[in-house]
Each structure stands twice: as structure tokens, then as C-alpha cells.
Amino acid sequence: MTPAIAPAGGKASSIPMMGGTPxxxxxxxxxxxxxxxxxxxxxIEIIDPASQLPPExxxxxxxxxAEVSERDLVGHYTRLTHRQFSVDLGFYPLGSCTMKYxxxxxxxxxxxxxxxxxxxxxxxxxxxxxLEICCTLEDYLTEITGMAAxxxxxxxxxxxxxxxxxxxEAYHRSKGNSKTKVLIPDSAHGTNPASVTLAGYRAVTVPxxxxxxxxxEALAGFVDEEVAGIMLTNPxxxxxxxxxxxxxxxxxxxxDGLLYYDGATxxxxxxxxxxxxxxxxxxxxxxxxxxATPHGGGGPGSGPVAVAAHLAKxxxxxxxxxxENGFDVAYPEAxxxxxxxxxxxxxxxxxxxxxxxxxxxxxxxxxxxxxxxxANYLKAKIAPYYPAAYETxxxxxxxxxxxxxxxxxxxxxxxxxxxxxDEGFHAPTVYFPLIVEExxxxxxxxxESRQTLDAFAESLIEIAMRTxxxxxxxxxxxxxxxxxxxxxxxxxxxxxxxxxxxxRN
Amino acid sequence: MSGFTPHTQAxxxxxxxxxxxxxxxxxxxxxxxALLLSRSLNLPEGRSEVEVIEEFEDxxxxxxxxxxxxxxxxxxxxxxxxxxxATKALGSRSEFVTAYxxxxxxxxxxxxxxxxxxxxxxxRLSGLAITNASLYDGSSALVEAINLACARTKRSRVIIxxxxxxxWREVAATFSSGPGHQLELAHLDSSGCxxxxxxxxxxxxxxxxxxxxxxxxxxxxxxxxxxxxxxALLIVAYDPIATSLLKSPGALGADVAVAExxxxxxxLSFGGPYLGLFSTTLELVRYLPGRLVGxxxxxxxxxxxxxxxxxxxxxxxxxxxxxxxxxNQTLMAIWAAIQLSWLGTSGYREIGxxxxxGRAYLTDSLKRRGVGEVRLGRGSFREFPLTxxxxxxxxxxxxxxxxxxxxxxxxxxLAISNFDSSLxxxxxxxxxxxxxxxxxxxxxxxxx
Numbered sequence: 001m002t003p004a005i006a007p008a009g010g011k012a013s014s015i016p017m018m019g020g021t022p023x024x025x026x027x028x029x030x031x032x033x034x035x036x037x038x039x040x041x042x043x044i045e046i047i048d049p050a051s052q053l054p055p056e057x058x059x060x061x062x063x064x065x066a067e068v069s070e071r072d073l074v075g076h077y078t079r080l081t082h083r084q085f086s087v088d089l090g091f092y093p094l095g096s097c098t099m100k101y102x103x104x105x106x107x108x109x110x111x112x113x114x115x116x117x118x119x120x121x122x123x124x125x126x127x128x129x130x131l132e133i134c135c136t137l138e139d140y141l142t143e144i145t146g147m148a149a150x151x152x153x154x155x156x157x158x159x160x161x162x163x164x165x166x167x168x169e170a171y172h173r174s175k176g177n178s179k180t181k182v183l184i185p186d187s188a189h190g191t192n193p194a195s196v197t198l199a200g201y202r203a204v205t206v207p208x209x210x211x212x213x214x215x216x217e218a219l220a221g222f223v224d225e226e227v228a229g230i231m232l233t234n235p236x237x238x239x240x241x242x243x244x245x246x247x248x249x250x251x252x253x254x255x256d257g258l259l260y261y262d263g264a265t266x267x268x269x270x271x272x273x274x275x276x277x278x279x280x281x282x283x284x285x286x287x288x289x290x291x292a293t294p295h296g297g298g299g300p301g302s303g304p305v306a307v308a309a310h311l312a313k314x315x316x317x318x319x320x321x322x323x324e325n326g327f328d329v330a331y332p333e334a335x336x337x338x339x340x341x342x343x344x345x346x347x348x349x350x351x352x353x354x355x356x357x358x359x360x361x362x363x364x365x366x367x368x369x370x371x372x373x374x375a376n377y378l379k380a381k382i383a384p385y386y387p388a389a390y391e392t393x394x395x396x397x398x399x400x401x402x403x404x405x406x407x408x409x410x411x412x413x414x415x416x417x418x419x420x421x422d423e424g425f426h427a428p429t430v431y432f433p434l435i436v437e438e439x440x441x442x443x444x445x446x447x448e449s450r451q452t453l454d455a456f457a458e459s460l461i462e463i464a465m466r467t468x469x470x471x472x473x474x475x476x477x478x479x480x481x482x483x484x485x486x487x488x489x490x491x492x493x494x495x496x497x498x499x500x501x502x503x504r505n
Numbered sequence: 506m507s508g509f510t511p512h513t514q515a516x517x518x519x520x521x522x523x524x525x526x527x528x529x530x531x532x533x534x535x536x537x538x539a540l541l542l543s544r545s546l547n548l549p550e551g552r553s554e555v556e557v558i559e560e561f562e563d564x565x566x567x568x569x570x571x572x573x574x575x576x577x578x579x580x581x582x583x584x585x586x587x588x589x590x591a592t593k594a595l596g597s598r599s600e601f602v603t604a605y606x607x608x609x610x611x612x613x614x615x616x617x618x619x620x621x622x623x624x625x626x627x628x629r630l631s632g633l634a635i636t637n638a639s640l641y642d643g644s645s646a647l648v649e650a651i652n653l654a655c656a657r658t659k660r661s662r663v664i665i666x667x668x669x670x671x672x673w674r675e676v677a678a679t680f681s682s683g684p685g686h687q688l689e690l691a692h693l694d695s696s697g698c699x700x701x702x703x704x705x706x707x708x709x710x711x712x713x714x715x716x717x718x719x720x721x722x723x724x725x726x727x728x729x730x731x732x733x734x735x736x737a738l739l740i741v742a743y744d745p746i747a748t749s750l751l752k753s754p755g756a757l758g759a760d761v762a763v764a765e766x767x768x769x770x771x772x773l774s775f776g777g778p779y780l781g782l783f784s785t786t787l788e789l790v791r792y793l794p795g796r797l798v799g800x801x802x803x804x805x806x807x808x809x810x811x812x813x814x815x816x817x818x819x820x821x822x823x824x825x826x827x828x829x830x831x832x833n834q835t836l837m838a839i840w841a842a843i844q845l846s847w848l849g850t851s852g853y854r855e856i857g858x859x860x861x862x863g864r865a866y867l868t869d870s871l872k873r874r875g876v877g878e879v880r881l882g883r884g885s886f887r888e889f890p891l892t893x894x895x896x897x898x899x900x901x902x903x904x905x906x907x908x909x910x911x912x913x914x915x916x917x918x919l920a921i922s923n924f925d926s927s928l929x930x931x932x933x934x935x936x937x938x939x940x941x942x943x944x945x946x947x948x949x950x951x952x953x
Binding site for chain 2: 067
């Protein structure tokens with residue numbers, strides 16, 4: 001008999017995190033006169049600032065920073081890392097965030113001096129390698145999305161959305177269309193309506209039907225000559241494929257509207273189906289989701305935008321191009337303008353390209369298939385206790401509702417999320433999408449093993465069973481207890497606003 | 506790259522069996538046949554990681570990084586400062602690198618506390634009480650500052666100095682079209698100071714750079730007085746290294762201070778990822794874009810951190826939000842905080858003194874040798890324009906072949922009025938006396 005295979009890192013993969021005692025701030029560790037090291041000797045005599053700068057602008061006293069030894073600095077930040085969950089530590093099934101493992105090869109690529117230490121304003125003769133990286137990645141992205149051209153400049157998905165919407169606006173202006181609104185399903189990410197407003201359009205919310213999909217008949221009622229376009233993610237945020245996308249596209253195109261694809265869910269369909277083939281005109285990709293670049297605790301991301309051929313002339317500049325004599329930088333003829341100080345989050349997209357080259361076309365297609373397999377497997381495993389909000393086969397993520405658990409026991413989605421932290425797992429996304437009551441949105445990604453999925457399912461089920469006991473259920477409002485901090489008082493933070501050490505009373 | 510996904514064939518088969526499916530393709534039955542890609546992606550086959558790394562080494566070999574073989578005197582918004590080993594080592598720890606946004610504060614105290622400390626440091630640099638958890642880069646911080654000012658004043662007219670980085674001005678123009686902000690350019694005079702317009706009615710904000718794109722100090726108090734008289738906000742784009750010697754923007758009356766944080770220990774990285782610094786007054790906190798970390802307590806009564814005033818943000822306010830920012834540059838913010846803590850009070854000041862002294866050594870030397878026209882205006886920190894007779898971009902090319910990235914040519918989209926045919930030159934604490942001497946020698950030769 002073969003021994004049972006253990007899930008990676010044991011059941012509670014966050015247990016190495018040390019709880020209990022808060023870490024003092026770096027300022028609390030400061031002792032006047034300490035320092036980490038000396039600066040280089042330039043051989044140049046230090047001059048009096050007043051001889052060079054207007055005296056009325058000179059600081060009266062040195063700016064105070066922490067004064068610590070390097071040993072204390074390293075101790076402090078290392079202890080902070082012990083108070084932080086991460087993908088490298090354990091399972092992170094945060095729906096709509098695609099927290100897959102980030103292969104280490106990209107770290108090595110990012111550290112190559114010819115990648116890391118290049119000045120962005122160096123003449124093009126000195127940045128040929130970088131421009132080739134840009135053009136090659138654009139080729140990968142246009143092939144994957146079924147588009148004609150791409151810009152890598154947007155620094156994150158939200159900036160990609162706004163860039164795409166400004167391209168939409170430029171298109172309508174060029175055709176003399178007078179458009180005022182952009183349609184958005186009620187299941188959309190919050191960035192979508194916020195971006196629409198910033199692009200100068202009015203966001204109009206379109207209700208989903210009982211199957212969690214855009215209701216094409218209802219949508220028809222919203223479509224008129226003032227519709228500039230629609231923003232969709234497909235699969236949508238409840239993890240379902242909008243099968244009637246061709247009909248939706250025809251409807252929007254009938255009023256010369258454009259279809260915007262929010263790439264937040266691209267991980268489901270790489271090498272399986274392409275937004276361009278579905279009728280989308282503008283697509284952003286989140287490289288920090290689908291293409292495995294690390295998310296850095298909240299950023300950097302990278303949100304390239306790919307467009308259909310008729311929109312290429314509106315892309316932002318500067319724009320890397322291939323020429324007969326190597327690579328150059330140009331501005332598209334009707335460019336919406338610049339969207340980033342330089343070329344976007346370049347090292348992030350170099351990482352993404354390294355990942356894509358490592359996987360190759362077939363590997364990328366397998367990546368999506370296994371992401372969908374993992375999601376469906378986990379969904380089925382927990383279904384007896386956590387009913388899916390929508391029954392059909394899901395894509396790379398799914399939404400369950402704990403409305404019944406809440407009704408029976410008073411335990412909310414938030415409590416279940418916190419209880420999971422005590423089991424060593426990161427929590428799923430909670431209370432999103434807004435159209436599902438007491439939602440847990442779960443995205444396991446393709447990089448988790450079956451053993452990890454089984455362990456997670458077991459913990460979730462055990463938590464659900466605990467809610468059936470009223471004492472145990474009551475204690476769940478106090479979870480978590482094994483984590484570096486116990487439940488954090490969010491209301492107090494807003495009421496007594498302290499956002500820097502200097503604001504403490 | 507096998508190994509990225511852990512599934513064995515046997516596991517795939519049994520997981521499919523568990524789902525009563527016979528193939529992976531059946532997972533996609535909800536996609537209409539006509540929409541399925543009927544072929545493989547037209548992309549190269551996957552390769553081993555060592556081959557991919559070698560491929561990137563080959564690509565990198567066709568770039569010229571700044572190094573001893575290409576001494577960097579270029580700035581223009583991206584500066585070649587020293588990066589300390591501890592910054593790199595700690596900033597590369599995978600708990601920081603591979604975490605997500607701190608949505609579950611109980612397991613995200615590391616990132617949250619690091620951001621809280623970062624906010625403290627940047628508030629000291631900027632002299633303003635409230636600092637957010639970062640924006641994409643300097644230009645995006647400027648865009649958000651303009652949006653804030655227009656939302657606060659319910660006006661749309663913005664006067665922006667030509668001394669603000671031209672690329673940032675372009676970005677501001679791009680993102681002003683949607684909300685309908687009217688950006689008006691106030692040109693620089695020949696000493697590099699902004700000529701503000703006489704008519705300042707209905708102005709939402711004045712935007713001035715400190716030091717400006719040319720590296721020169723302008724009269725911030727003049728802009729402050731204009732803003733106060735017009736009922737407008739003052740937005741100051743500052744340099745977070747210059748504040749080591751100069752008064753903070755807040756001390757000079759800025760309502761919003763924005764900066765590019767790259768000089769605080771972030772590699773040149775071909776322009777990104779960088780770090781947008783954004784600070785404002787407590788009074789304006791409800792208009793703050795992006796995430797904000799606050800201090801609070803956990804149920805045990807221990808100090809803890811959490812993102813706060815979340816009701817401002819896009820995921821709650823949706824179409825009514827004044828900013829769509831979600832992902833930011835947290836990791837770069839942590840790098841900057843580590844670098845600033847490595848420097849400490851005295852190291853930070855020394856960097857400023859070394860930049861200033863190096864710049865003065867170079868400009869004295871250029872003047873002595875009669876190289877071009879050194880233009881220092883009312884004072885320069887570590888960067889200045891050199892007006893020359895030859896084409897600046899040609900000079901950059903010629904100097905590159907001699908081992909110098911000589912500066913940024915103020916041409917085309919980077920042109921500044923009254924500074925035609927000029928090269929923008931920067932000196933950081935990395936440049937030694939002998940390097941500056943050889944730079945001047947090479948420049949003399951090239952300009953001959």
C-alpha cells in the first residue's frame with residue numbers, strides 16, 4: 001500500500017509565521033547616532049549648501065529617519081516577513097486575483113544587469129534588447145488575445161482599463177459618433193465603473209440573469225445610439241463563460257459600440273478561446289495574474305492593452321516598433337498620448353515574457369485547462385456544504401454562497417474566511433461579486449496540487465460542520481487566533497485615523 | 506517548463522473521473538464550438554528555465570546598462586543612485602514579493618506595517634500629514650493630484666508649469682481628457698522660472714516642480730501666493746533626494762506633493778516598476794486616491810495595521826469613485842522604506858550633500874574649461890541644463906561611444922522653451938571626482 005501523500009507544507013502551511021508579539025516600528029528601534037554603513041568616497045570635497053542653493057529654501061535641521069544598525073534593520077524586516085502570508089508560503093485561493101505560483105526563473109531574468117540597470121531615456125541604439133523584449137511580448141499577447149496590436153505601457157489593470165476606454169473614446173471621436181455611456185454588468189469589478197467615469201462616460205449597470213450571465217434580451221433594452229461600448233470579462237466574475245458573447249457583440253457593434261475585455265479572468269481560456277474571436281475590440285491583460293509575475297503585496301502589476309487592427313492608430317506612445325534597421329520608438333498617428341512616465345512596468349513584463357517563453361504555446365494552453373480542472377474539482381468537493389451560486393461547470397474560479405450557514409448559525413462569510421486563516425490557508429475573496437449573498441469566491445489556480453485542494457476542502461468542510469454546534473459557531477466570530485494578529489478592528493482605524501508614527505497621540 | 510503545474514497524468518484522469526468527465530476539453534463545453542480556438546497557439550514551444558535565462562542574457566547583451574563602461578550622467582526623472590545590499594536582500598524576500606494586496610490584515614501585518622512605516626517616512630519627506638500606500642509612478646501621482654484638486658475645488662482649470670517633467674505633463678494631458686480638465690501651460694523664462702499667467706480666475710490648481718525638470722529651484726512661494734489668492738490648491742512635484750537639503754513641499758505650503766520615488770533605491774529598470782509618492786493634508790484625506798494604511802488594535806489589544814478609509818476606493822464607490830486605482834507599487838514602496846532606513850538621518854543628508862557637491866564640482870569644471878553655457882538659474886541641486894552648439898542628441902551618441910551616458914537631450918517631446926539645444930546633466934553620489942574629470946575631458950573633445 002502506498003502511503004498517503006501529504007499536502008504541500010502540511011495542512012497549516014502558514015504555521016511558520018510567528019504570532020503573539022507585535023513587531024515595534026523601525027522608528028521604535030532607532031537610537032540617535034546609529035547607522036547601517038557609510039557612503040562611497042567620491043573624492044569631492046563637501047560644500048556648504050548655502051553656496052549653491054537659495055538659503056530660504058534650505059532645511060533648518062536634518063530630516064529625521066530611523067537610525068539603526070544594519071543588523072537591526074535586517075532583523076526588523078525579516079520579522080515583518082514572518083508576519084506576512086504569501087504564495088511562496090501557502091495556498092492563496094483569492095478569487096479574481098489569480099494567485100498562482102511565480103516561478104523563480106523570472107527573478108533571475110529581472111536581475112540581469114542588462115535588464116535591471118538600463119536608463120529609460122538612453123538612445124535607442126543602447127536599448128535594442130529591451131525594445132525587442134517589448135515587441136516580442138506584444139506578439140505573444142496579440143496571439144493569445146486574438147488582437148492586432150498592443151501597448152505595454154499601462155502599469156496595472158485599472159490603468160489598462162482607462163487606457164482602453166480612452167482608445168474607445170478616440171475611436172468614436174474620429175468617427176464623429178456622439179456617445180455618452182458604457183454598459184457594465186452588475187457583477188463587474190469596481191475598477192470598471194470607476195474607469196468609465198474617469199474616461200468621461202456614464203456607467204450604466206446591466207443586471208445579470210438568474211444563471212449569473214448577461215441577459216441578452218434585457219441588454220437589448222439598454223443598447224441605443226449613445227452606447228460607446230460594453231465592458232465585460234469572459235468568463236465573468238462568477239466564473240461562468242458568457243456563451244452568448246457573439247450575440248452580445250453583434251448587438252453592441254450594431255450601434256458602432258466597442259467591446260472591452262477585462263483580462264482579470266484570462267487565466268481560464270489561454271489557448272482555448274480568444275477575446276478577439278469572440279468579437280472583443282479592446283483587451284487588457286493582467287500580467288501579474290495570468291502570466292505569473294509576483295504581486296508584491298499589492299503591486300507592481302502590469303496591464304498591457306491589445307486592440308483590433310482598426311484601433312491600433314490610437315494606442316499610447318512611445319511605442320516600440322520593428323524597422324529594417326533594428327528597433328525604434330514611435331508614436332501611433334492618432335495616439336491618445338502617453339500613459340506612463342516611461343514605457344510602463346518594464347521589468348514586470350520582462351518577467352511575464354520569461355514565463356511565457358518557458359511554458360510555450362502548449363504549456364500556456366495546459367495552464368488554463370488545469371486551472372479550470374482544479375476549480376471544478378474543488379467546487380465539486382465542497383458542494384455538499386458550500387453550494388455554488390450557479391450550478392453549471394465553472395471556469396477557473398467559482399462562487400459559493402454561505403447564506404444558509406449564516407441563517408442557521410449566524411456565521412458569516414467573513415467568519416469562515418477568518419477561520420480558514422487559522423487553518424493555515426489564505427481566505428478566498430469574500431462579499432464579491434455583489435450579486436451573490438454571503439459570497440466566497442474561490443480561485444485555486446493551476447499550480448496547486450490535488451493534495452493541497454483536498455486539504456483545503458477538508459478544512460472548509462470541517463468549518464462548515466463546526467457551525468452546526470452553537471458554541472463552536474459563536475467562537476468563530478473571534479477567529480482567527482493563531483495568526484500574527486487576531487481579528488483586526490477596522491472600524492477603530494477609520495475612527496481614530498493614525499496613518500503615520502507622527503500622527504500617534 | 507514541466508513542473509509549473511503539479512498534476513500527473515494519473516491525477517488528471519482521476520480528477521476528471523471525479524467530475525464524471527472524460528477529457529479536459531469537456532471542461533469547456535459551455536463555450537460554443539465556433540468560439541473555440543481550433544488550433545494551437547502560434548507561439549514557440551516551451552523551453553527549460555536555463556535556456557530561457559540564456560535567451561534573456563542574449564537580449565540583455567544588446568542593451569547598454571549603466572555601469573563603469575557607461576557612466577551615467579542622465580536623469581530626466583530616472584536617476585542612477587547607489588542601491589544598498591540590505592535593500593536588495595530584504596526587498597527580495599519572497600514574503601514581500603509574492604504576497605497579494607493585504608485584504609486579510611491578520612495575515613498581512615508584514616506588508617501593512619512596512620507600508621505604515623513608508624507612509625511615515627514619505628510624510629516627513631513631503632512635510633504633509635497624509636501619504637498613501639503608493640501610486641504607479643510620478644506621472645500617475647500627478648494625474649491623481651490634478652483629479653483631487655478638481656474634485657475638491659469643483660473647478661477644471663489647471664495651470665501647470667513647463668518645469669514639470671514633460672512626460673508627466675503628457676500623461677496628465679492624456680488623462681485629463683475624460684474628466685474634462687483644462688490644462689494650461691505656464692512657460693519657463695530663460696532662468697528656468699515659471700511665468701504664471703495674470704488671469705487666475707477659476708483655477709483648481711497650480712502645479713510647480715521643486716526642483717524643476719531642469720534641476721533648478723523655482724520660487725515656490727510665488728506659486729503659493731497665487732494659489733491662495735485664486736482659491737486654488739498648490740501641487741508640488743518634488744525630488745525625494747533634494748528634500749535631504751531642501752525644505753519640504755509641505756513647509757512651503759503645498760496642498761498636495763507628488764514625486765517619483767525611483768531615486769530611493771529602485772533600479773533604473775528601463776523605466777519601471779517605479780514608485781509614485783503621493784501626500785496631502787489631513788483636511789483633504791477624504792479625496793485621497795489609492796490605499797491608506799492605518800494603525801489600530803486587534804482583539805487582543807495589540808497594535809495592528811489595516812487598510813483604512815476604504816469607502817473612498819473604487820471597489821466600494823464604483824462609478825462615483827474619484828480614482829480607479831487598485832493595484833499600486835507596494836513592493837517598490839517597501840524597497841524605498843528599507844533604503845531610507847539604511848541611510849538613516851545622517852546618510853540621507855550625506856547623499857544630498859554628495860549630489861550637490863558633485864554637481865557643483867562638475868559645473869565649476871565645465872565653466873572653467875568653457876564648455877557650453879552652464880545654466881544654474883536660482884540654484885541647482887544635482888541636475889542642470891548645458892546649452893551647447895552641437896545637436897544634443899548627437900552629443901549623447903558620441904559620448905556613449907566614449908563610455909558615458911552624457912545626459913538627456915532636451916529635444917522633441919522633451920524640449921523646454923528658452924532651453925533649445927541643451928543637454929540635461931545629472932550627478933548623483935555615485936560619480937567620483939575622477940569620473941567627472943574624464944567626463945569633462947570627453948565632452949570637451951566631442952564638442953570641439
